[in-house]
Amino acid sequence: MTPGPPETALRDVRGELPLARAALARAARRAEETLAALPGPGRRTEREQAAAAEALDAARTLRCAFLDHHVDAVYDELTAHRTRHARLDELAAAAAAAFPGLVPTEERLAAERALPQAHKEGHEIDQGIFFGRVLTSPLAGPHLMDAMLRPTPRALELLPRFAETGIADLGSVRLERTDGVARLTMCRDDCLNAEDDRQVDDMETAVDLALLDPAVEVALVRGGEMTHPRYRGRRVFSAGINLKALHNGGISLVDFLLRRELGYLHKILRGLLLDDGPAWLPRTRGKPWVAAVDTFAIGGGAQLLLVFDQVLAASDAYISLPAAQEGIIPGVSNFRLGRFTGPRLARQIILNGRRVEAREPEALLLVDEVHDPEDLDLAVERSLDRLRGAAVNANRRILNLAEESPEEFRRYMADFALQQALRLYSSDVIGKVGRFSQGRPPAG
Known part of the structure; x- marks a missing residue:
């Protein structure tokens, strides 16, 4: 059995904050010295692995x-007693500077980003510990969630131009406003709209712009046409997480796995948190959202569908969450999917990798309408028109609150932060993504 830290060290980190801060820094230095004396993670003997x-x-x-003793004091120091709203990356950077040894520094993370996943030390697990404890706190957790519901600086910078032209080309996402509809088109034709850090940033920016623009009444998310030989000329919704990027070390815990859930997905569900209205009105401002599924919605693509107000699918499309194959947790699907499908089908989809064809009766638990591919465009426009009603937004707000309380979501994300970090560096995931990342398109 691996020995733990001495009781004196445990007592010191539970003491007064200044002494506890110093004790934590000393303990972290000792661990770093041990790791520095060993070969890299991919070259260690069994004995060296045990020492690490x-x-x-x-x-x-x-x-x-x-953190169990000081998380609120730590968070208050980092956010000026909760008067400053720091996003995930800002909070992590501030914690690394103010509390040495608590989370990895940006320099350490940058060095690890240059390595394949199998050669990393796994310092992001310490970020998972940190954000898990912050989200667990009834004081710090809601404040962090509010920070992540605010518009991003990038969106605020682009808003005047988008409001004027109705067009924003963000790279992996194109946004166009026509007749009160914000049309978000995912256009990563190089990887069948598989998501990475870049696409998460572009999607959150596009969602912010759609929610900020007063000329937008309703929003649509759809995949663009692909150039992949197997899907050339066809629209594809999403192939999920980019496994090649994960294998190469390019999927981050903070900027992808946590930001995605607490950022643009949560904004689609709740709306943006804005302080520009009367204090007595709700602070979050949302709009109706429609998704159109062409060809497939795999993994993260299927997760997206669970926050939309209406989902339409082509009759030749399918939906799947291959979490057991990939070895990671499929975002917030473990929390949300059962509400749509019931617990038994949710387990079949998540644990057994069951693929749901749009033509199956069970598909109507996940989508609202199924249409022949040639009829889908017209059906989407009808759906968008229906969601323009004056009372739609108030009703969707209350429905979302009734189905998923912010507190329940926060508690889920607190556990998810650490569990997903552990999965990200588990030996089975590292082995699997090496096999799944060879550029092979999804089965279809």
Whole structure:
């Protein structure tokens, strides 16, 4: 059995904050010195792997003890007593500077980003510990969630131009406003709209712009036409997480796995948090959203569907969540999917990888309408028109609150932050993404 940290170290990190801060920094330095004396993660013997694991376990036990006693004080210091709204990346950077050894520095993370996933030390797990404890706190957690519902600086910078022209080409996402409809087209034809850090940033920017623009009444998300030989000329909704990027070390915990859920997906569900209205009105401002599924919605693409007000699918499309194959947690699907399908079908989809064809009766638990591909465009326009009603937005707000309370979502995300970080660096995931990342298109 691996020994833990000494009782004196545990007592020190649970003491007064200034002394606890120093004790944590000392413990982190000891762990770093042990790791620095060893070969890299991909070149260690079994004995060296055990020594690294012992050092990391001892340091992480102390981090957890430190945060269990001081998380609110830490968060208050980083956010000026909750008067400053720091996003995930800003909060992590501030924590690394103010509390050495609590989370990895940007320099350490940058060095790890240059490595394949299998060669990383797994310092993002410490970020998972940190954000899990922050989200668990009834004081810090809701404040962080509010910070992530605010518009991004990039969107605010682009808003005047978008409001004037109705067009924003963000790279992996194109946004066009026509007749009160914001049309978000995912256009990563190089990877069948598989998501990575870049696409998460572009999607959140596009969602912000659609919600900020007063000329937008309703929004549509759809995949663009692909150039892949197997799908050339066909629209594709999404192939999920970019496994090649994950294998190469390009999928981050903070900028992808946490930002995606707490950022643009949550904004589609709740709306933007804005402070420009009377104090007595709700602070979040949302709009109706429609999704149109062409060809397939795999993994993260299927997760997206669970936050839309209406989902339409082509009759030759399918939906799947191959979480068991990939080895990671499929976002917030474990929390949301059962509300749509019931628990048994949810387990079949998540644990057994069951693929739901749009023509199956069960598909109508996941989508509102199924149409022949040639009829889908017209059906989408009818759906958009229906959601322009004056009372739609108030009703969708109340429906979303009744179905998913912010507190329940926060508690889920607190556990998800650490569990997903652990999966990201587990040996089975590293082995699987190496096999799944060879450019093979999804089966279809």
